[in-house]
Amino acid sequence: MDPFESIKATFFQECEELLTDMESGLLAMEQGDDDSETINAVFRAVHSVKGGAGAFGLEELIRFAHVFETVLDEMRSGRLHLTDEVAKVLLRASDVLADHVAAARSGGGVDEGRTVGMIADLQALIDQDRAAELGLHDDNASAPADEDFGFVPIVLSLDEPASDAPEVDVAALMAAASDPEPATNPTWVVTFRPKADMYAKANEAALVLRELSRLGEIEVSLDASAVPPLDQLSAEQAYLCWTIRLAGDRSEADIREAFEFVEDDCELSVVRDGEAADASAPDLAIDDDSDASASAVEAAAAAPLDLDALLARVQPPSEAAPADAAPPSPEPAKTAPAETNAPDPAKLDVAGLIALAEKASQDHAQAAPPAAPKVDVKTEARASAGAPTAATPTIRVDLDRVDRLINAVGELVIQQAMLSQRVFESGLARSSDVALGLEDLELLTREIQDSVMAIRAQPVKSVFQRMPRLVREVADLVGKKVRLVMDGENTEVDKTVIERLSDPITHMLRNAIDHGLETPEEREAGGKGVEGTVRLAALHRGGRIVIEVQDDGRGINRPRVRGIAVTKGLIAEDAVLSDDEIDNLIFLPGFSTADVVSDISGRGVGMDVVKRSIQALGGRISITSEPGKGSKFSMSLPLTLAVLDGMVVSAADQTLVAPLSNIVESLTPRAEDVHLIGGRDAVICIRDTFVPLIDVGVALGFRDTPLPPASGVAVLVESEGGGKAALLVEAIQGQRQVVIKSLEANYQHIHGVAAATILGDGRVALILDVDALVTTSRRKAPRIEKRMAG
Amino acid sequence: MTDTVTQGVAQRRELIAFRIGDQEFCVDIMSVREIRGWAPATPLPRTPSFVKGVINLRGAVLPIIDLGARLGLDTSEPTARHVIMVVHIGERTIGLLVDAVSDIINMSDDLVQPTPDVASDQVKTFVKGLFALDGRMVSLIALDRVLPETEAEAA
Numbered sequence: 042m043d044p045f046e047s048i049k050a051t052f053f054q055e056c057e058e059l060l061t062d063m064e065s066g067l068l069a070m071e072q073g074d075d076d077s078e079t080i081n082a083v084f085r086a087v088h089s090v091k092g093g094a095g096a097f098g099l100e101e102l103i104r105f106a107h108v109f110e111t112v113l114d115e116m117r118s119g120r121l122h123l124t125d126e127v128a129k130v131l132l133r134a135s136d137v138l139a140d141h142v143a144a145a146r147s148g149g150g151v152d153e154g155r156t157v158g159m160i161a162d163l164q165a166l167i168d169q170d171r172a173a174e175l176g177l178h179d180d181n182a183s184a185p186a187d188e189d190f191g192f193v194p195i196v197l198s199l200d201e202p203a204s205d206a207p208e209v210d211v212a213a214l215m216a217a218a219s220d221p222e223p224a225t226n227p228t229w230v231v232t233f234r235p236k237a238d239m240y241a242k243a244n245e246a247a248l249v250l251r252e253l254s255r256l257g258e259i260e261v262s263l264d265a266s267a268v269p270p271l272d273q274l275s276a277e278q279a280y281l282c283w284t285i286r287l288a289g290d291r292s293e294a295d296i297r298e299a300f301e302f303v304e305d306d307c308e309l310s311v312v313r314d315g316e317a318a319d320a321s322a323p324d325l326a327i328d329d330d331s332d333a334s335a336s337a338v339e340a341a342a343a344a345p346l347d348l349d350a351l352l353a354r355v356q357p358p359s360e361a362a363p364a365d366a367a368p369p370s371p372e373p374a375k376t377a378p379a380e381t382n383a384p385d386p387a388k389l390d391v392a393g394l395i396a397l398a399e400k401a402s403q404d405h406a407q408a409a410p411p412a413a414p415k416v417d418v419k420t421e422a423r424a425s426a427g428a429p430t431a432a433t434p435t436i437r438v439d440l441d442r443v444d445r446l447i448n449a450v451g452e453l454v455i456q457q458a459m460l461s462q463r464v465f466e467s468g469l470a471r472s473s474d475v476a477l478g479l480e481d482l483e484l485l486t487r488e489i490q491d492s493v494m495a496i497r498a499q500p501v502k503s504v505f506q507r508m509p510r511l512v513r514e515v516a517d518l519v520g521k522k523v524r525l526v527m528d529g530e531n532t533e534v535d536k537t538v539i540e541r542l543s544d545p546i547t548h549m550l551r552n553a554i555d556h557g558l559e560t561p562e563e564r565e566a567g568g569k570g571v572e573g574t575v576r577l578a579a580l581h582r583g584g585r586i587v588i589e590v591q592d593d594g595r596g597i598n599r600p601r602v603r604g605i606a607v608t609k610g611l612i613a614e615d616a617v618l619s620d621d622e623i624d625n626l627i628f629l630p631g632f633s634t635a636d637v638v639s640d641i642s643g644r645g646v647g648m649d650v651v652k653r654s655i656q657a658l659g660g661r662i663s664i665t666s667e668p669g670k671g672s673k674f675s676m677s678l679p680l681t682l683a684v685l686d687g688m689v690v691s692a693a694d695q696t697l698v699a700p701l702s703n704i705v706e707s708l709t710p711r712a713e714d715v716h717l718i719g720g721r722d723a724v725i726c727i728r729d730t731f732v733p734l735i736d737v738g739v740a741l742g743f744r745d746t747p748l749p750p751a752s753g754v755a756v757l758v759e760s761e762g763g764g765k766a767a768l769l770v771e772a773i774q775g776q777r778q779v780v781i782k783s784l785e786a787n788y789q790h791i792h793g794v795a796a797a798t799i800l801g802d803g804r805v806a807l808i809l810d811v812d813a814l815v816t817t818s819r820r821k822a823p824r825i826e827k828r829m830a831g
Numbered sequence: 832m833t834d835t836v837t838q839g840v841a842q843r844r845e846l847i848a849f850r851i852g853d854q855e856f857c858v859d860i861m862s863v864r865e866i867r868g869w870a871p872a873t874p875l876p877r878t879p880s881f882v883k884g885v886i887n888l889r890g891a892v893l894p895i896i897d898l899g900a901r902l903g904l905d906t907s908e909p910t911a912r913h914v915i916m917v918v919h920i921g922e923r924t925i926g927l928l929v930d931a932v933s934d935i936i937n938m939s940d941d942l943v944q945p946t947p948d949v950a951s952d953q954v955k956t957f958v959k960g961l962f963a964l965d966g967r968m969v970s971l972i973a974l975d976r977v978l979p980e981t982e983a984e985a986a
Binding site for chain 2: 448451452455743783786792799803
């Protein structure tokens, strides 16, 4: 992947986490949490998304995030108060923001109308609060500055100057950041030298300066003296340093607060004017070995900006691609006068260059800029010790690597078992040193295996967190009031399972809202609260994970379900069914109770699809319902898809594994129960029901003549489609958990084989694809016979 | 070890030579991951006869192709004296069952001659070219054709 793409991919990964953080914060706020830390967290998330988006020139995203952020900022500063309505608008805005991120990621479009409407809603919040503000007291210090100070994206461009990307007007940026009026009575001198890390974390020096400007009148001067000549310029370093003189009666803590997000990643000193004579006049001298460009840079730093002249001096005249090769433009020195214009965009992609110089990577600033102004040592110590925004100690690891580790550990377990067996076969006493050592090895191996599996285990939170949005949208669409309660978000399950939980949960939630809950009017009439409750819960039970979706709606209308099943020919008219059996009719293929096929659920696919997708994961689903009180769906899934509970059987001298989730029972067939239909197809009568009897050895082509039924064992299986069949095998060896290995990885799919596994003796055994075996025997039997014969 | 003396700018490479019956073949050494002894494989249902089955290679399921059978040569049941060359073909790793590994050859591309027209279609599918080595003929195997999927219909 080219570096730009990989940075972008990282950005989107981070976006996902940020959006998640944002949503949990907003949900807390919806519950009335107006703690400033919560609001701050949401603000930070939106802000970081915006900052990253700026680096990639994702304008739509920036535009929206900016408005969103402004509202949050108003709340942060206490001007806008949290109300139910505000929380709802913010939640919807978060959905739109997520859409924008998704659109930017996939390159698709977003719903323009929705965005515009959302921006209007957000703007209304801002205006409303501004109006209130102006009505109360005439505060012209902060609000107007806000208006002026639009967020200016800095476009990151590694390959070409982004000619049509928004040009950054550096001068304007700086002018906006600093107060146009020269400070008359500076009392604080702040020296701020960002490290490369700060930019790598998508922080903006300009935004920090903006924060400062709110505290009082500031005068900013830039020290660009550390910018090296072009050929020594590293895109990953930070070279710039600002000195800010801040007027006004502010405490040091106030000032430091403006640097809250960046204080670990910059050199910062905050001193009273008098104490810092030398800090206020940053040392402009740079190393003597710098050549002509040094003086050029120095000149640029000291005087009003003359970039063209600078270019002429620094840039080697014969360089190809002048725009690309241009030196980093030192940002304007001193408080930017109005006449300092941005250089001609055709010649110089300032945005790209700044980005290049400062944003590109996470590399550390080992080569700290020379000529650093005096740094307050106490500041440094404090910054490193305090570290309020310290990163959580986690690492991002490619799933492939973890899988490789798991494979290796699986093999270790097998090797260890084989080794023990060999040692005991060789006649060593169990009390011998070798045997004792082996026992320790076994314990250790198991421990490693557990730990490794735990790496892949993740809380279901990542799936659950997507659900509030879904519930909001579905509820809006069907005009119902819904409260979603989630439990057990921290229940852990293997990553492979998590990825595939989302669809069934989505479907069940939609179903619960669309079919389960009544309309607000019906609820009121029924003496319930207007708002329906849907509960989504995850828990561990019996070595499996159970997901429950429970609603307090009308419950299953059994007479109606029964009526539909009869009408659709799914059950006989006179069938006697228990309540439970009636409830479970909704899982039958082709059953959909919605009178009107709505957008939400009831597309004719319904619950049978849910059931099948869950069974495909080795899971089960069931429903319990109480009329008038609601229904509860529970699905139980294995904790991992990497292992499977299987029954080890032998057929035609081969060892095979049948997934336990398919198996109903096993029995020894009596000769008189087996009947032939036509030439070769056999059925077996089990308790007055005829099911096909499939000789596994023959079906897989391991042998030509079927096993005499009475000499084998029949395993009654149920396929995902609901069809039953009996598999005839020679013997059942036992039941065990096996690790699933793909056949496709190195070979190709084989009909009738789901996957492979490695048994304790180190040999490969095939895992049967029961569905394929059953459906093949039922529908395509003649063709199989022919293929096998030929 | 035999080194073929070459000069000039042609691409030099190292090949692993192996025997099947009395014929000699070779593959690029870069595609060979390891060489191990034959171990009984688990047969796969409904596969062409040259697919011997799958073995466990440190946790990976590795299909074994009987290269002799694949080339249409007479083969016998594998014994412990046979070897499996574990090779990479694109994203996949498979095992090739051969009689013995004989040599590592250092040679240049311009010595490889195209497969003459006398060869059968089956051989031409798998043999990229021939070259002479100390009076012996060695065939260069085109590994990407060895897996059966491209002719799944024919099988």
